[in-house]
Amino acid sequence: MALSRKLSRPLFIPPALHSRLIQNIILFAFCLVLVSVLLFNFREQEKAPTLPYQIYPQTNDSTHHTVSEFLPTSAHPETDSVRELCKSFPKHVLSRIQPVLKTGHGDDKERLNAQMDSTSACFTPEELIVFSDLDEDIRDHHAIDVLAHLPSSHYNATAFRMWEEYLAQKEMQSNGTLDTGAQGKHINGWALDKFKFLPMMERAWAMKPDRDFYVFYETDTYIFWDNLFRFLQIYDPDANIYMGSPSPGRRDPERGDQGTLFANGGPGYVISRGAMKTLLRRTTGSHGQYIDDPLSVRFSYLNHDDECCGDSVLGWVLWELGIPMHGHWPMFSDYGLHDIPFNSQHWCQPLITLHKTSPKDMVDLFRWEFSQHSSQRPLLYSDVWKFHKPGSVPLREDWDGGRFDAFDPPPDLLVESSEQCGRVCAEDRSCLQWKWEGGDQKRCILLGSLQHGRKRNKEKGSNDQETWVTFTSGWVKEHIREWKERQDCSNIKWLGASIERKL
CATH class of the missing domain: 3.50.4 (Hepatocyte Growth Factor)
Structure with missing residues (x-):
């Protein structure tokens, strides 16, 4: 009976109640739309990339007192052997600062020999990492083929036609035609160079993890080690530091078409422990499994045929990860020794690296430098003027x-x-x-x-x-x-x- 009475009751909504119901529906719909818009905008903001910094780092010049790590010695650069000269080299620093030399099988042999007789002369095989595009011995050092373990995507991708140079070189090594006329016609070492930079980061960390700083340089780089060791005393190795001589890089279309910079590989560059950790960090899932690829796989798409240089790729990757380049030119210098402009801007500045110095000058400068070390101050441009004495x-x-x-x-x-x-x-x-x-x-x-x-x-x-x-x-x-x-x-x-x- 109760059920039949309920069904027989006429459906009637008073006008006042009907008006309130419509208002509530409209209000609910408005709130729903508002929440949807806010959520959409929030998601868009999450997707929108942000600049690592609105501007590149601009820091004040420093008058920090630094001390020489080199041991006191009475060197005779003209007559002492390299072994005698290197007795003053501060080997204890190499537990904190890792030198990494990049070369290639096709590198100029005179330049490579000059490098091993100068900037790299004081390092044992255990102290210096040498990366190349072929496994081979360079004097007492073993050059590691840093390309050997790159993923199969490099072998198959149509965007990596230059990768065929690497495969051809490996084939020549196996069939005994390497270092013959055939190599000169077919192998373009420069084409392979750009593939080395990202795997170098991974391999350097795997071989020598947790160093304070990693110093990457090339066969035509000259490094004033005393000045570099002094300079790095100023910096916290756990900060995100990527420093060198700045060169213009890509423009970033997702960040207002802002221009970016990278550290030119020729004058050398330094990456701190903190920056290396940021560079190599991988995201893990709830059970500890990696859910993204290693560095050299994740950013391999950047090494296409239209990209000229690996140092540019590395700079872009660091920028994407929130680490802009610290430009310290003219201390990290792209000058060769013969074309340094000694002027008021440079004269009283410390000099850390040179680029494209002739092989003879590299060897002679290395010996000369041992007579110039001072516990009182770093070597300046004005000191280096004394080497050639232009104007005399x-x-x-x-x-x-x-x-x-x-x-x-x-x-x-x-x-x-x-x-x-x-x-x-x-x-x-x-x-x-x-x-x-x-x-x-x-x-x-x-x-x-x-x-x-x-x-x-x-x-x-x-x-x-x-x-x-x-x-x-x-x-x-x-x-x-x-x-x-x-x-x-x-x-x-x-x-x-x-x-x-x-x-």
């Missing part, structure tokens, strides 16, 4: 004196000989040296910095094979003496991170 000879024929800090004579002056070019420089107090491009060229170039330069014989003009250019360089001793007297190196500073000095 007033004139050099068949000599290119350099290109930095160049400017032209006044436009109303007609200069038609090297003698006239020298007189124009002598009349301008800002001119320290000059260069005359003679023959058919007839151009006078004035220079506001001291440079050693290099021998350069008569050569054909760049645009017209029927014309010839000769090179003569000169220095104005009086201007150089006055300029040097104005330089004050009493307050030595380690340069802070900056990109403005270079770019």
